[in-house]
Amino acid sequence: MLRIGPSGNCALFYETGHKHTYEEAEWLRSLGLTAFEYSFGRGVAIGDAAAEKIRSEFSRCDIEISAHAPYYTNFANASESMIEKSIGYIAASIVAIKKMGGNRVVFHPASCGEMQRADAVSLAKRNIGLLMEKLREQFGNDLNDCIICPETMGKLRQIGRVEEILDFCTLDERLYPCFDFGHINSYLGGGLKTYDDYRRIIELTADKLGDEKTANMHVHFSKIKYGESGEIKHLTFEDNVYGPDYEPLAKVIDEYKLTPYIVCESDGTQVSDALIMKNFHKND
Numbered sequence: 001m002l003r004i005g006p007s008g009n010c011a012l013f014y015e016t017g018h019k020h021t022y023e024e025a026e027w028l029r030s031l032g033l034t035a036f037e038y039s040f041g042r043g044v045a046i047g048d049a050a051a052e053k054i055r056s057e058f059s060r061c062d063i064e065i066s067a068h069a070p071y072y073t074n075f076a077n078a079s080e081s082m083i084e085k086s087i088g089y090i091a092a093s094i095v096a097i098k099k100m101g102g103n104r105v106v107f108h109p110a111s112c113g114e115m116q117r118a119d120a121v122s123l124a125k126r127n128i129g130l131l132m133e134k135l136r137e138q139f140g141n142d143l144n145d146c147i148i149c150p151e152t153m154g155k156l157r158q159i160g161r162v163e164e165i166l167d168f169c170t171l172d173e174r175l176y177p178c179f180d181f182g183h184i185n186s187y188l189g190g191g192l193k194t195y196d197d198y199r200r201i202i203e204l205t206a207d208k209l210g211d212e213k214t215a216n217m218h219v220h221f222s223k224i225k226y227g228e229s230g231e232i233k234h235l236t237f238e239d240n241v242y243g244p245d246y247e248p249l250a251k252v253i254d255e256y257k258l259t260p261y262i263v264c265e266s267d268g269t270q271v272s273d274a275l276i277m278k279n280f281h282k283n284d
């Protein structure tokens with residue numbers, strides 16, 4: 001089943017009198033949305049009681065929940081202790097999202113720093129291999145239902161081109177791509193426009209990773225302002241300068257009968273824009 005929902009609590013959530021994240025479940029259900037991404041961007045800090053309340057409400061309302069790991073992860077760091085920290089952020093995100101009833105965790109792979117891109121990419125790949133080894137040690141069979149998603153990134157000095165993410169995902173069966181199409185478009189300076197632009201990414205994914213990972217990929221979507229070094233800031237669907245457009249992506253997803261987990265990351269209008277996205281889909 002294809003799922004669509006917001007990242008985090010949007011402005012409308014608060015304007016309509018809601019306060020706590022567990023209240024998202026009933027609210028999203030009433031609106032016809034089916035997913036919610038919880039951001040641990042600034043650190044994993046959620047108490048057991050709050051996690052349990054979220055788990056029971058989200059499961060009652062059949063809203064799937066996912067987590068965004070802290071933004072500080074960088075698998076192209078030369079320092080071993082920094083790699084351990086990155087692994088720790090993802091492990092903590094998995095522990096927390098499991099308590100909240102979810103199984104998907106998205107993370108930012110790396111940035112080039114002072115390194116040449118090719119060196120940084122191979123270091124990141126080696127360390128993402130190490131990440132999966134450590135996660136298997138820590139979680140054992142509990143990892144088997146997890147979907148860990150390295151994300152495509154929008155700044156030129158970040159690691160996370162489509163081809164790099166696909167390559168990372170060949171390392172382990174639990175690694176699925178997170179395509180942030182706003183990031184991809186920013187990285188390409190506005191290169192994501194047509195049905196064929198999206199289709200090529202989906203076909204490349206199917207070639208590299210097979211049908212299961214393609215069908216159940218993770219998607220982030222928002223319009224994003226970009227400049228010379230790539231991503232500048234997330235926009236809303238009011239934008240008609242930068243893009244990208246959702247409609248051709250919806251068409252590819254429908255025609256290939258994919259069932260991705262789609263998160264709207266608009267700036268403040270995540271729910272209203274997620275509803276616009278949902279309406280572009282013919283089958284669901």
Ligand SMILES: [Zn+2]
Nearest residue numbers: 068106108151
């Ligand atoms: Zn992200």
